[in-house]
Amino acid sequence: MRDVAVIGVGMQKWGELWEKSIRDIFVESALLAMDDAGVNRIDALYVGSMSPGIFSAQEHLESVLADYLGQKFIPGTRVESACASGGLAFRLAFMDVASGTHDIVLAGGVEKMTDVSGGEATHALATAADMKWEGMSGVTFPGLYAMMAVAHMHKYGTTREQLASVAVKNHANGLHNERAQFRMKITVEDVINSVKVADPLNILDCSPITDGAAAVILVPADMIKRFKRPGVKVTGAGHATDTIALHSREDMTTLKAVSEAARQAYAMSGKRPEDIDFAEVHDCFTIAEIIVSESLGFFAPGQGGPAAERGETALTGRIPINASGGLKSKGHPVGATGIAQVVELVEQLRGAAGPRQVKDARVGLAQNMGGSGGSSLVHILEVM
Amino acid sequence: MRDVAVIGVGMQKWGELWEKSIRDIFVESALLAMDDAGVNRIDALYVGSMSPGIFSAQEHLESVLADYLGQKFIPGTRVESACASGGLAFRLAFMDVASGTHDIVLAGGVEKMTDVSGGEATHALATAADMKWEGMSGVTFPGLYAMMAVAHMHKYGTTREQLASVAVKNHANGLHNERAQFRMKITVEDVINSVKVADPLNILDCSPITDGAAAVILVPADMIKRFKRPGVKVTGAGHATDTIALHSREDMTTLKAVSEAARQAYAMSGKRPEDIDFAEVHDCFTIAEIIVSESLGFFAPGQGGPAAERGETALTGRIPINASGGLKSKGHPVGATGIAQVVELVEQLRGAAGPRQVKDARVGLAQNMGGSGGSSLVHILEVM
Numbered sequence: 006m007r008d009v010a011v012i013g014v015g016m017q018k019w020g021e022l023w024e025k026s027i028r029d030i031f032v033e034s035a036l037l038a039m040d041d042a043g044v045n046r047i048d049a050l051y052v053g054s055m056s057p058g059i060f061s062a063q064e065h066l067e068s069v070l071a072d073y074l075g076q077k078f079i080p081g082t083r084v085e086s087a088c089a090s091g092g093l094a095f096r097l098a099f100m101d102v103a104s105g106t107h108d109i110v111l112a113g114g115v116e117k118m119t120d121v122s123g124g125e126a127t128h129a130l131a132t133a134a135d136m137k138w139e140g141m142s143g144v145t146f147p148g149l150y151a152m153m154a155v156a157h158m159h160k161y162g163t164t165r166e167q168l169a170s171v172a173v174k175n176h177a178n179g180l181h182n183e184r185a186q187f188r189m190k191i192t193v194e195d196v197i198n199s200v201k202v203a204d205p206l207n208i209l210d211c212s213p214i215t216d217g218a219a220a221v222i223l224v225p226a227d228m229i230k231r232f233k234r235p236g237v238k239v240t241g242a243g244h245a246t247d248t249i250a251l252h253s254r255e256d257m258t259t260l261k262a263v264s265e266a267a268r269q270a271y272a273m274s275g276k277r278p279e280d281i282d283f284a285e286v287h288d289c290f291t292i293a294e295i296i297v298s299e300s301l302g303f304f305a306p307g308q309g310g311p312a313a314e315r316g317e318t319a320l321t322g323r324i325p326i327n328a329s330g331g332l333k334s335k336g337h338p339v340g341a342t343g344i345a346q347v348v349e350l351v352e353q354l355r356g357a358a359g360p361r362q363v364k365d366a367r368v369g370l371a372q373n374m375g376g377s378g379g380s381s382l383v384h385i386l387e388v389m
Numbered sequence: 390m391r392d393v394a395v396i397g398v399g400m401q402k403w404g405e406l407w408e409k410s411i412r413d414i415f416v417e418s419a420l421l422a423m424d425d426a427g428v429n430r431i432d433a434l435y436v437g438s439m440s441p442g443i444f445s446a447q448e449h450l451e452s453v454l455a456d457y458l459g460q461k462f463i464p465g466t467r468v469e470s471a472c473a474s475g476g477l478a479f480r481l482a483f484m485d486v487a488s489g490t491h492d493i494v495l496a497g498g499v500e501k502m503t504d505v506s507g508g509e510a511t512h513a514l515a516t517a518a519d520m521k522w523e524g525m526s527g528v529t530f531p532g533l534y535a536m537m538a539v540a541h542m543h544k545y546g547t548t549r550e551q552l553a554s555v556a557v558k559n560h561a562n563g564l565h566n567e568r569a570q571f572r573m574k575i576t577v578e579d580v581i582n583s584v585k586v587a588d589p590l591n592i593l594d595c596s597p598i599t600d601g602a603a604a605v606i607l608v609p610a611d612m613i614k615r616f617k618r619p620g621v622k623v624t625g626a627g628h629a630t631d632t633i634a635l636h637s638r639e640d641m642t643t644l645k646a647v648s649e650a651a652r653q654a655y656a657m658s659g660k661r662p663e664d665i666d667f668a669e670v671h672d673c674f675t676i677a678e679i680i681v682s683e684s685l686g687f688f689a690p691g692q693g694g695p696a697a698e699r700g701e702t703a704l705t706g707r708i709p710i711n712a713s714g715g716l717k718s719k720g721h722p723v724g725a726t727g728i729a730q731v732v733e734l735v736e737q738l739r740g741a742a743g744p745r746q747v748k749d750a751r752v753g754l755a756q757n758m759g760g761s762g763g764s765s766l767v768h769i770l771e772v773m
Contacts, residue, residue, distance in 0.1 A: 006488065
């Protein structure tokens with residue numbers, strides 16, 4: 006297997022992009038990544054998108070996108086793993102280059118979520134849960150994560166204020182990201198007083214509905230000299246599933262798909278949790294970031310909330326989490342999120358993250374997750 | 390890269406499986422394949438499904454299916470390339486094993502199409518075309534393939550009877566396949582007198598709407614001794630896209646994604662078209678089989694129709710095509726079709742195809758296609 010580097014990244018400003026179609030926003034980000042890498046052709050395309058059939062009445066996306074990107078006849082692959090679709094596209098692109106199948110591979114993610122009604126969007130997102138047993142009972146994602154939050158609070162004493170501190174931190178970071186959907190400073194009181202969605206989660210505990218895309222270019226590490234950009238190496242990759250339904254798990258306060266994917270990525274890269282300088286994690290809800298930070302091994306079970314409240318995951322903390330603003334501030338176009346995490350890792354590892362730069366960033370971790378943790382991808386990237 | 394073998398195949402009877410859910414039919418086929426291989430665990434899962442979000446209100450399928458198959462925590466990947474989703478799942482499983490990532494990998498495909506109305510099914514399938522330009526004008530798939538048929542008839546003199554002869558042959562083969570949805574003998578007159586769908590295509594020129602799944606188990610070829618089943622080697626793999634829309638192509642009478650995917654598969658396996666003993670090809674409409682048989686190099690452009698009419702593609706012909714009954718008789722649960730083609734190749738290469746056995750079958754080719762040819766996968770399998 007060959008070593009693999011990321012040599013180009015691209016992402017436009019996310020938000021309600023009503024003037025652009027799903028193909029427009031994908032091509033926009035893909036061209037930014039190709040320009041960044043300095044390439045005008047790619048050998049293969051992997052695109053993550055959760056539900057373009059429901060959101061945009063368009064499946065067969067890899068054919069549409071290869072065509073509109075001007076890359077006819079290349080092999081194109083669309084993957085889906087709910088909100089982890091982007092991370093899965095990155096994994097397959099990494100395996101493609103590592104195995105020697107292709108040399109210049111684009112991994113992208115896209116979702117156009119605001120062309121349907123809120124009810125339709127909620128339905129589309131609910132298809133990431135167990136629709137036969139969870140969906141049939143009427144529960145949607147805020148409800149599922151609310152149950153996880155209640156269980157975590159009950160078992161470990163996690164507080165309402167600790168949950169809020171995650172949102173406050175991520176919005177503080179997102180202020181410095183010009184591509185973020187919601188750039189605003191919020192306080193713990195703002196979160197606690199915002200409208201209730203599913204007790205104990207309020208609207209400011211939840212990531213938003215977003216249109217957006219992101220793309221990265223992967224090449225064999227030994228080709229790096231040919232490209233104008235500094236390379237960032239992919240040193241660890243992990244991928245696991247868990248039960249689709251929350252009620253099938255032994256413990257709702259931990260995420261086994263995350264810990265298993267992390268175990269694989271740490272083993273491949275030879276790193277331990279304490280070797281990670283910073284991380285982008287899947288904060289679809291504030292409780293998710295807390296549980297994920299524990300399942301990744303950054304904190305002991307039950308310590309994620311207190312650590313967030315103490316500022317250990319802030320930009321200047323011991324292990325900065327979601328320097329980009331995370332899903333919370335940056336937005337969450339579900340298929341694009343996993344790729345956007347890699348975009349942030351690369352910009353940080355290049356030392357090009359401007360006012361949100363993590364100090365001495367040499368090893369970064371990206372963790373992407375589908376549904377209530379029914380699937381997860383973990384990747385570790387390092388300065389070459 | 391390691392050599393890869395298929396050591397287990399599974400597929401239930403296809404049709405209107407109203408008493409079973411999408412997860413039931415997938416697990417049924419997957420367990421048949423695992424039993425056939427003699428394994429009770431898999432290291433990774435790849436599943437092709439076109440539109441489970443629209444057809445079954447369930448995305449995140451790889452998590453659902455790994456869970457219900459009793460294979461918790463394994464990496465699971467759902468891929469989509471419209472009607473070529475199954476072929477794409479097989480390709481990725483092949484790359485996974487070839488690259489040394491995992492040893493025992495299940496590639497499956499599934500679609501549950503009859504739980505929605507005919508109008509909803511037509512909409513779901515239309516999302517495989519260019520919905521912005523083709524879908525907006527009201528054209529659906531019979532219309533797109535009818536345009537290809539008219540162009541082929543105009544350019545090469547292909548006749549109505551030649552189209553019909555493809556359906557007659559495939560139904561004759563399907564009579565011998567106990568898993569086929571429509572087992573009935575038909576005549577050229579039956580096809581020509583059947584109800585018009587989109588001129589010149591009648592209902593008996595079209596593949597049906599079907600519920601079904603199929604699964605195969607792939608392992609490194611050098612592990613074959615451990616398994617109770619004779620191995621069949623994967624010697625060629627090819628994958629390409631073309632423009633999503635018919636109107637963007639220079640020539641509607643050929644399929645460039647097919648010829649490009651075939652070129653790659655022939656090159657990898659060191660075979661030429663004349664070395665192929667039999668093939669399973671994507672006969673979603675009768676005209677599709679004719680054009681594909683030309684784009685694969687079995688016949689010169691314009692000769693596919695006359696060759697079919699002369700019986701060259703019949704079970705006892707020079708190059709038997711769709712001995713299984715094809716999509717036409719066997720049914721076309723879109724995500725499952727590409728895997729079912731591999732199931733047929735393996736059974737033929739094992740000499741276990743019973744009354745539909747192709748004589749001296751040692752090299753088989755499977756060709757799967759998305760939409761109107763916006764994507765295609767070609768695989769070559771051989772007796773070990």
